[in-house]
Amino acid sequence: MVEFEVIINKSGINSIEAPEEVDLENGENIVLNLVNNGTPLHLTVSAVNGRKFTPFLHENLFLENKVILKIPVMSDAPKGTFRIEIITGYGTVRYGIAINVTDRAIEIPEEIEEIPEPEDHTALYMKAGFTALIGAGWVLYIFGLYAPGVVPGIIPIILITAAAYIGWQYRP
Incomplete structure (x- = not known):
């Protein structure tokens, strides 16, 4: 699970502050902590070119103080990049976060345990x-x-x- 904060209205009206790029493995969830530092507003969160990576398309939210939004990434998602776009001010301000999806690392044990032979009865x-x-x-x-x-x-x-x-x- 990759969790990060998106701060709205901190440096000005409808301003958006968030990381530009996030790396994660397929099968993990993206958790957006949307925090509003100003007056309540409507915003839209959408996945651009994300159909191969996530079932999430878009969400229209009314943000007063804080909202937590989970975006799942499919476990069979290929390597690649898609964008999460946050839109405020009825479309006047847009901010994109690049989501880099990598294959899940598989842990292979160094020593393989021997399986005992079944007894012949x-x-x-x-x-x-x-x-x-x-x-x-x-x-x-x-x-x-x-x-x-x-x-x-x-x-x-x-x-x-x-x-x-x-x-x-x-x-x-």
Whole structure:
């Protein structure tokens, strides 16, 4: 945020005192502190050739004592210059401030932190699956001893065979 003061009516009627040039980075805001040192007046603040830099076009103000005006500069604004023009005395006095827009400086750290490699839990998951299949197979086998039939006899053999196959394929 770049903030500066614009003093009106200090050295005479409708006089304007402000910096001639302001430098800022794209994405920052311009804050105009408009201060009136004389009688209340109407003034216009406009952005000349600023369409690429800011959505602000113009503002008509009645200035009694002090007004704060924020003018945003777009974050994707290109390098370049536009003008903020302040007009008093119903167009008789004009003052232009050159706004120089530069690209935002990107900070690149000198040391890049190493990102740790994620742990491989495949073996753990395979052991858990292997253990679950073996356990289920033995439980069903024992159940088949007390309730004889085709289904309780075949299922444990299938589960134990699947567990043996998985254990063989994913051995360390």
